[in-house]
Amino acid sequence: MLLLSTGPKRYSDIIKGVDLYTGHLYYHLNAVKVMIKKTDGFYELNELGFKAVELMREIETTEKTTEEPEKSKKQVFTY
Numbered sequence: 001m002l003l004l005s006t007g008p009k010r011y012s013d014i015i016k017g018v019d020l021y022t023g024h025l026y027y028h029l030n031a032v033k034v035m036i037k038k039t040d041g042f043y044e045l046n047e048l049g050f051k052a053v054e055l056m057r058e059i060e061t062t063e064k065t066t067e068e069p070e071k072s073k074k075q076v077f078t079y
Helices: 011-017 022-031 047-066
Strands: 036-039 042-045
Touching: 011 022, 042 047
Parallel strands: none
Antiparallel strands: 036 042
16 A cells, blocks of 8 residues: 555556565455556555555554653662
8 A cells, every 4th residue: 555655556566566476466456456446557546545545654653653662671670
C-alpha cells in the first residue's frame, strides 16, 4: 500500500519493491483489491486506498510520539 502511495506502479515495479514471491504478491494485491485499481497495466490506489495510507501514517506518527522512553539499563534492587 505504501509503495503505491507514491504513484501508479507496474507489477514488475511492485515486486522489486517488496520482499515477496510472485504468488504471495498476487495474494496480497487480491486482499487489498477494494483499495487499489488496475489501469493499463498499472496498479494504483483509489480513494479508499489513499485514506488507508493516510491512517497508517497517522498511526505510525502517534506510536512514535507516545513510545515509552527507554528504561535505564541499570538494575536497582530494593529490599
